Each structure stands twice: as structure tokens, then as C-alpha cells.
Amino acid sequence: MGIRLGENQYGKAEVRLVHVNRDTDVHRIKDVNVTSQLRGDLETVHTLGDNTTCLPTDTQKNTVYAKAREWGGVGAIEDFALRLARHFVGEHDYVDGARQEIHEYAWDRITTPDGPHDHAFSRRGGETRTTVVTKDAEGEWVVSGLEGLTVLKSTGSEFHGYPRTRYTTLQETTDRILATDVSARWRYVGVDHDYDAVYASVRALMLEAFANTHSLALQQSLYEMGRSVLKSHPEIAEVRFSMPNKHHFLVDLSPFGLDNPNEVFFAADRPYGKIEATVERDDAPAPGNAWKTVPGFL
């Protein structure tokens, strides 16, 4: 019996970078959070503390900032992550794989009575755009997504027909509030895409499908959201969702002599439903290592 090093990776997490494009007086800003991790010949780093093949995490951080300048900005986060991954793997023979994760926070230009301001912005809130790029000897993969897109339907949601057991107390309903925080990740086929355009389209399609699906189960809404994306985007092979069912319980006002015709709700925190599923093409190319280091439900 022996003990050995298994899979591993290391790097610098949450490198907060804001880039200001000042090409004209009308500035544009890009606000991202980069986590760079590398793989390679790291056996003796772990077993002996020999750092000969360990590109410091501090150097990874410096590289992120330097490249944002060298490359004239960040661009689509998928493209920036791909270029970083290629740089790290291409420049150092002791690095044979890279995982670059980037989160992007959106800002809106402030509008005053004089019109859109040249260089003043307010943070949008709402969802975060994400990407994880994996590169190794076998290929390159891009998995993009969004987190924290909170949506709610005040009607158009039912839940009934489920099995009843010894432990069932839930009442069936033909009209409830349906609310969730959409977290989704989609795997691209290939790496050359207009990522910004696809992101905007995917987000809009998800919102539309959520809104227009008369829902008999949150699973059904989820599936329709994935299906809608895949129908319009051949460059996407699959979508993985993790969506809480954020319960809004109708408050029983009858002790106070009041009815409650689906008007007054208690928005609960915990526990919550947790619905996770993949919607995929039946002819999609194999995922390879796309999901190997992507946290998720599968």
C-alpha cells in the first residue's frame, strides 16, 4: 500500500479587475473577478516542498492585470479566459493545464437630465455572468452561465398529482407563486463564438420561457428554459440548471376572519426546494473535460 498525490490544481482566486476603456471621452468599464488555476508536474511541490515547477499564484495575479493592459482590455470574458489559459499553458513547459473562471458584474451608465453620462455608472445588481474555461492536452472547453437571476410568477403555476404517502401533508394547488434564482451553465461546442451576443440571447430566452410556461412543476419550467435555449443556439450542447424553489406560502388569515385569495404571502428562506437538471441535445459532442472542474450538481 502506498500513498500518493491525486488530481490537483492551484492558483489565485478572485483577482478583482476593473478595466476602463478610455478610447473616447465616453468611457466603458468592465468589472470582473478572475480565478486562475493551473495543473502540471506538481508532484514534488506536494511531497517535498520543491517549488521548481510552481508558478506562484502571485505571478498568475500579475499576469491577469498585465494582460488586461497588453491586450487592450478584457473583451468577452470567455475570450479573456481562453487567452489566459493559452498563455499559461503555452509559456511554461511545466504547466500542462489551466482552468480560468471569470465572473462579471454589470454596470449601467447613469442617465441625467442631460442624457447618458460619459463616465458615471451604477451597478446593475441582478445576475452575475460567469464562465469557466478548461484547457489541457486534450482540448479546450468553454462553459458559461449566469447566477442569481431571481424571477417570480404571481400566477400560472400549479402543483398536484404527486404521490401521497404516509409522510404527505402538502395540499394540492392550482394557483401558487413560483419563484426561483436561476443558476445555469451551458457548454459550448467549439470555442469561437460571439459570446456577448449569445449571452444576451440566452438570458432573454430563459426569461421568456419562464414567463410564458404555464407551470405544473418547477421542473417543467426549467426544462422549457433549457429547450428554448437549445432550439435557438446550435453552438450550445447542453444546459445545466440548479434552481431553488423559493417557497411563498399563502398566509392563513382565517383565524382573523379574513379570506386570502392568493394575495398575502410569506416568503420563506429555508428549507427550499432544490431542482437540478440537464437539458441536452441527443447528438451533442461528448463533453470531454468541460465539466471536470466545474462545480455543479452532477
Add this chain to the structure above:
Amino acid sequence: MGIRLGENQYGKAEVRLVHVNRDTDVHRIKDVNVTSQLRGDLETVHTLGDNTTCLPTDTQKNTVYAKAREWGGVGAIEDFALRLARHFVGEHDYVDGARQEIHEYAWDRITTPDGPHDHAFSRRGGETRTTVVTKDAEGEWVVSGLEGLTVLKSTGSEFHGYPRTRYTTLQETTDRILATDVSARWRYVGVDHDYDAVYASVRALMLEAFANTHSLALQQSLYEMGRSVLKSHPEIAEVRFSMPNKHHFLVDLSPFGLDNPNEVFFAADRPYGKIEATVERDDAPAPGNAWKTVPGFL
């Protein structure tokens, strides 16, 4: 020497209420977080555990939900808080004061290719609207505000001319990023106002003043934001701000042979500047107990 009970209050915190207005098929929703606290003759509750004068916090919670139904909805959070305060003080002779704090989260109607949806919404993110209503034997006060309005200027901000001491290392600058999360509270004169309209106007004025002030200090931006609000809103006596200076440090790229003409920044977390100030009218009525139980910097 004796030991005694001093100031006190109690209640139910964070009653999460979502109200759906279904007057027409085009639903409207209101998403609020209510903290109800009461004051009164509570000496023996504390010293003996005698609950004769202790309206349970559970009952306060029930009241919030019941009143949302009885009153046909929530309306402006200030009005809802005032009505709750009057109910609690008016109905129970052992209650002589109330503090009702409400936070409101904004939602946007989802727009699909078919237009605005009747009953599907996405949470806006961005700032939270707040109010604290205080009512006691001496009067009623309304202090409203906002939290978490994150703004940034990519230029138009300088910082220099400060005293230099033994512990000074900061370099002067005539061009920096200025970023902050605006937290503000404003005290109303009187209690009859179109609170929704004032809120929208105050928010817009703050954004405009932040954007248009060429800033020599974050304090100056803060002051202009307060001044702009007071100039347009005679019903507001004072504005109190607490604003972090969210440092964005220019990254030194010279070790890599690169310049950095205010393009690449590190967005730091801690420490941060913390700027707090009141902007007020010199002829405003005295605050009375408006701020007595309002957490803030003063």
C-alpha cells in the same frame, strides 16, 4: 445603588411579506421586509417574567399579514409603517410607542417579444428602499432611505492638498476612480407626503449629483448629493449619509515594462474609507425622536 431597566423595545424582525395585487389580470407585486417593535410598560416582563403587558412578537407578525389584507395591500412603505404604528399604539393601552422599519425590494416586469408580461417579474437588484417610522407620546416621525446604491466614476475625481505627517505615504492624484455604495436616510417634516414620488426624485437627484460633481473629495460628492436633495425637497429636513470609499487602486505595471494610463485597476475590499455626514437645513424643525432608534453613524 440599585439596578433597573432602562430603555427597551421588542418585537418581530424581518417579517417577509409579498403582496400580489390582482385587481386586474396585470398583477402588481410588493416585496417587503417588516420589523415591528413596540415600547410600553414592560418593567415586570423583564424583572419578573410577567407577560401581562407583552403583546407577543408572534401577534405582531400576524398583524402585519392581516393588515396587508384588510387594507387592500401595502402601498408606500412609509404609509404602511405609519398605519401599523398607529394600530399598535392605538389598540393596546399597554403599548405607548412603536418603531416600524420596512425594507422594500424592487421587481421589474419581464418583457418578452409579446410585450410586458402580465404576471412574471425579475428582481431588480441594486438598492433597497427603507423606512423607519417612530411613534410615541410626543409625535410621529418618518425617516426614509436607501441602501446599496453602488456607483462609480471612472474619471472626474481628484485627491490632493491633504496634510502630510510622519505617517503619510499616499500619493496625490488628479485622476482616480471614485466608487461608493450610497447609504442614505432622510428625515421628513410631517407625515403626509407622496412618498413614492419623493423616493424616485431623491434617488435620481443623488445619481445626478454624484455623476456631475467634479470631485476633490468623496465628502464633496456626498455634500452635493445632500444639497441637491434639500434644494428640491422642502419636505425633507436633513439627509444622513454613510458612504464607503471603495478603493480602486491603479495597478503598477512598470515591472512588466508596461504603462498604465488609468486603465487597469485592482478593486479592493478592505480596508475602505468610511465617510459619514449630515446635510441639513439651518431652519429645520428639531428632530424630536426621529433618530432615537435609527441605527446610523450619529
Add this chain to the structure above:
Amino acid sequence: MGIRLGENQYGKAEVRLVHVNRDTDVHRIKDVNVTSQLRGDLETVHTLGDNTTCLPTDTQKNTVYAKAREWGGVGAIEDFALRLARHFVGEHDYVDGARQEIHEYAWDRITTPDGPHDHAFSRRGGETRTTVVTKDAEGEWVVSGLEGLTVLKSTGSEFHGYPRTRYTTLQETTDRILATDVSARWRYVGVDHDYDAVYASVRALMLEAFANTHSLALQQSLYEMGRSVLKSHPEIAEVRFSMPNKHHFLVDLSPFGLDNPNEVFFAADRPYGKIEATVERDDAPAPGNAWKTVPGFL
């Protein structure tokens, strides 16, 4: 009518300082979070952006680190805060007041089979120790406290005898779980104390009083905790508590043919009770400005 600057203060928040005492091979560490704020002649900083009297927040940060070295460590956080306040007010004629808030995180020495380790530590978790020192032309005040001391009694707590109204649904109980996160602040009389010893004693007295009080209301437990502290500590004038009632609801298992003799509970998040009160000496000296800038319920 004119608009003017009201009360204000500014500084650097959350300066994270870890000091290692290496006087012997048995190291000691001190882990604190310092927020320094100053007051003074800051009118034109706000109105004109004239920083002549604005000691930069960056300089305040530098001072915290430098003084930790000059003074050979941090010592009791109250003493460090007092010395910082005196430094800032004493050294700069444009500074006439200071507020120094410090939070301290406790660490335990790691014990191995060889005994306590010389220089390895694990963070204790549990409560944070706090202090706020205020200094101005009128005096010096020390308010210390603790946050996040979570305690629970699995019996020995009742709640009944409260008024019943139209909105009452709560059932009376003679046996419930009582749980809370203790947040407390106590005001010292004078500024020369063995703060570390008092802190340890206050903490122990609060735990003992919470444990040994057969509770008819959370207010009663709170009061006994404060009374116990004041009885033993003449140097403390008052204690202010803010304590959530963290509800643990007995789960109704009767639909499953099961009883539940106070064994299975649902630990709820929101809403929660919120109990706030002061316990004080009737002959305590006036608080002066001790609480002027201390966030709290009063």
C-alpha cells in the same frame, strides 16, 4: 433658508491587523479589525473639496500599523483604541474628536500529542469581542461588548400569560427551547481598567445567568444577564443588549401517527423575535457622548 453641514466623521474602516508577539519561541497572536474615524474642522472639505484639514484615511491606516510596532503590540483592544484616539486628537490641531472601534477574533493554541504548540493556532469561532472608544473635547468613553455568542436552553423556558387579541394565534407553552445570539455592549465608568479580566468575567457571568435563569420570557433572561454583570462589576454603568429570539418550533408529527415530546424541532431563520433592553445602575454617571456614535437600538 440655508443648507449646511451637520454632524460628520470619516476614516478608514476594517483595518485588518494581526500582531505576532515573538518575545519568546512561544508566540502569541492578536487578530483585530480596526475602524478609525475622526472629527474636526471639516466644513470646507465637504463644501469646497479643500482637504487642508483632512488627515487621509490612508494615513489613519498607516498609523494603526505603525503604532502596533511602536507600542510593542496591541494589548487590550480598549487600551489600543484609547491610545490611538489620544494620538489622533493630540497630534493634529485640526482633529478634535476620534472614534476608534476594534473587533477582536480569538484564537486557540493547537494542542498536539506533544502538548501545546509554540506557533500554531486555530481560530476559536464563537463570539467577537468589541470596543468603541469615543474621545472629544468633553471627555473619553469606553463602550465594550461582544457579538455572536449563540446560546440555547433545551428546557427551562416558558411563555404564557400574554394578552390575547384578535390577531393572536400563538399557543402558550411551559416548555420550549430558548435560543439567542447575544449581542451586548457595556459602558465603563472611567477608562483605567483591566479590560481583559473584565471581559472574561462578563462573558462568564452572562453565560451563567442565561443557563441558570428559569425563563418566563427572553426579556427576563436578558435582564438577569445584565443584573449579574452589574452586581459584580462596579466599573460598569450599564449594559445594552440586542438579542434575537431564535425560534425553534416543535414539529407537529401527529399527521404521521407520532408524538413529539419536545424532541424534534425546526430551527427557523426569519422572522425572529428581537429583544432589546438596557440594564443600568440608578446612580450611574451620565453617559455623556459614550453612545453618540455607537450603533445600537437606542
Add this chain to the structure above:
Amino acid sequence: MGIRLGENQYGKAEVRLVHVNRDTDVHRIKDVNVTSQLRGDLETVHTLGDNTTCLPTDTQKNTVYAKAREWGGVGAIEDFALRLARHFVGEHDYVDGARQEIHEYAWDRITTPDGPHDHAFSRRGGETRTTVVTKDAEGEWVVSGLEGLTVLKSTGSEFHGYPRTRYTTLQETTDRILATDVSARWRYVGVDHDYDAVYASVRALMLEAFANTHSLALQQSLYEMGRSVLKSHPEIAEVRFSMPNKHHFLVDLSPFGLDNPNEVFFAADRPYGKIEATVERDDAPAPGNAWKTVPGFL
């Protein structure tokens, strides 16, 4: 080309359960957070909203509470998770797999001058104990762990000998602070173990290895921690770690005429190093589906 449902699971997350053992007057409490998820024949739930095979998440929640009563308590979280998984899969023919994740929060009995108290407790803080049990047609797997064990060495850590590139600015050091939050998961061989005893031992071994390893890289400390566990615990096949390098930067006090012999440090938040690795036996049985739904770095 067709679109189809891929991998999926659903359930109730964060069921907060506190169990009080009242067998004697000396109560014992167990505080856990259960996330139950099921797999099975869920195609038409997603595609049609047909819930015939969808055991409601509400029923899963009820089951957790009922079983805590039926089984006379929770016991080791691994055993409770295994029993829940077997119940869900065994009782319902439309359920063919279960994932049960449990987090446990530790409490200490309060000690007063009269000794340990019968029924009063304080929450310990520090790390959370975790387990994820996966059960499907192929078998049962237990992966346990801990999160949030924060440790620090004030000396006995070096970092040098790393490659220098165009983007290197880091200085080598032979004496630095090493600090991390240990997150670890270990996979058991088989499912019959004294889980409580193993947990206590693993935790102690990790602390000892962290303390006693003279570290040339955080990777080396990690590896020694894993190796120490595997050497003593044949029932563990592998340990996976994710450990931030929580940077403590030596403050440059030279501008103030002060030296800083490794005494005054700035504890930084972001970015941080992120070190992830597996330490495993070379003859361990294959993991099967143990890690299939366990979030982690691999």
C-alpha cells in the same frame, strides 16, 4: 437532432433540525442541516409536468423530521444519511437513487461555577462537519468532511525556489505566516464505521500535521495532512482538500523609520491563493459514484 432530459435530481435543501435527547435530565442536542435529493423516473415531470413519480420535496422534509423521532434521534450524521437514503429508495419504486447531505454544527455544554449545566449550551463556532451519502443501483458511498477549520502558523513557513518569469514580482521568504481555512472531504471504503470516532481522529490528525509540518509550500502542508490521515485510517481511501492561502502580508514600516521583524501583518481578503489536491491510496477501490454529485474541485 433532438432535445432531451439529461442527469437530474431534486429535493428539499437545508432542512434545519435540532434534536433534543431527553433520556436523562442531562440533555444532549444535535443540530443539523439536511439536504435530501432524489433521482428516478422523472422524465415526464420535466417534459409534461406530470408529477406521478415526483415525491414532493415537502414530503422529503416531513420524512426527515419524522425519522428523527422514529429512530430515536439522529446519531452520527453518516448513519442518519444512510438510513434516509435507504428509506427513500426502498419505499418508492419510482425512486432509484438518493443523495443525502448533512451539515452538523457543534455545541458545548455551558459550564458554570456549579459545573456542567444539564440543559444549557453555547455554539462552538469553528468548523462544520459534513457528509454526503450517495445511493443508487450500483451501491452506497459515504464522503465525509469538514469546512471552515481556520488555522495559522506564525512561523515555520517558507516560500522560495519558484520559477521567475517576466511577470514575477514576489519576493522569496524564509519566514512567513501561513494561514488557511481547511475544507476537506474524505471517501470511506464501505459504509459501516464508527463515524464519530473517525471524525474526531481525522480532525486531530489534520491539526497536528498542519502544526508540525515545517512548510515550504502550502501544498506540502496539505499533503502531509492527507498522508497523516491515510496512514492512520485504512477505512479512508482518499482525502480531497480545498485550502485558500490566506495571505498575511508583512507591513512595510520603513517609511516611518521602523523595522518590522515579522510582527505586524495585514490580513488580506482577496485575492487569495487556492490550493486543491487529492491525497489517495494507490490500492484504493474505485470511487464509483461517490463523487458524482459532490461539489468539489475535481
